[in-house]
Amino acid sequence: MRALIQRVTEAAVRTEGETVGEIGPGLMILVCAMAGDTDAQAEKLAARIARMRIFPDEAGKMNLALLDTGCAALVVSQFTLAADTSRGNRPGFSAAAPPAEGERLYERFAAALAAQGVEVATGRFGADMKVALTNDGPVTIWIEA
Template sequence: MRALVQRVSEAAVRVDGQTVGAIGPGLLVLVCAMAGDDDDRPALLAAKVARLRIFRDAAGKMNRSLLDTGGAALVVSQFTLAADTSRGNRPGFSAAAPPDRGEALYESFADALAALGVPVERGRFGADMQVSLVNDGPVTIPLEI
């Protein structure tokens, strides 16, 4: 699984003009299930995201995790993280998991993150979404499990 994690002061996702998920301080997590990902990957990625020390401590150092801060996560499916741009100018997405498998792994990731005690909001898998965010820092971290 691949993820792009952004530390945010706020983030929201809208579908058809309606807000389907919104958070205050925390992480926007764009998630892509890759072809061949097994059922263990979502929990491994959730543990990494929840414990990633990218929030400031009292000294201003990135030394605190989402669990330490009590922040929330907005989890949004993003198959374009599987983009292959090695040939030509049009990206290929064949490395992404098929939609049914991708959705199951995406939901499993969000559930695993919530099971760790992180308040989780979600986008809508497969929908045309508009994501807004205020990136704090900015801090943006790519992850692959």
């Protein structure tokens, strides 16, 4: 699985004019299940993100994890993280998991993150979503499991 995580002061996702997920301070997590990914990878990725020390401590050093801060996570499915841009001008997405498997692993990832003790809000899988966020830092990290 792949994820792009952004430390945010706030984030929200809307679809069809309705806010379906929003958080205050925490992480905006764009996540993509790749073909062949497993439940174990979804759980490993969730555990790594929950413990990644990218929040500032009292001295301003990135030394605290999501779990240390009590901040929340907004998890949004993002199949375009599977983009293959090695040829031509149109990215290919054949490396992404098929939609049914991608949705199952996306939900597994969100549930695994919540099981770590993180407050989790989500987008709506497969929907045309509008994401708004205020990046904090900015801190943006690409991670795979």
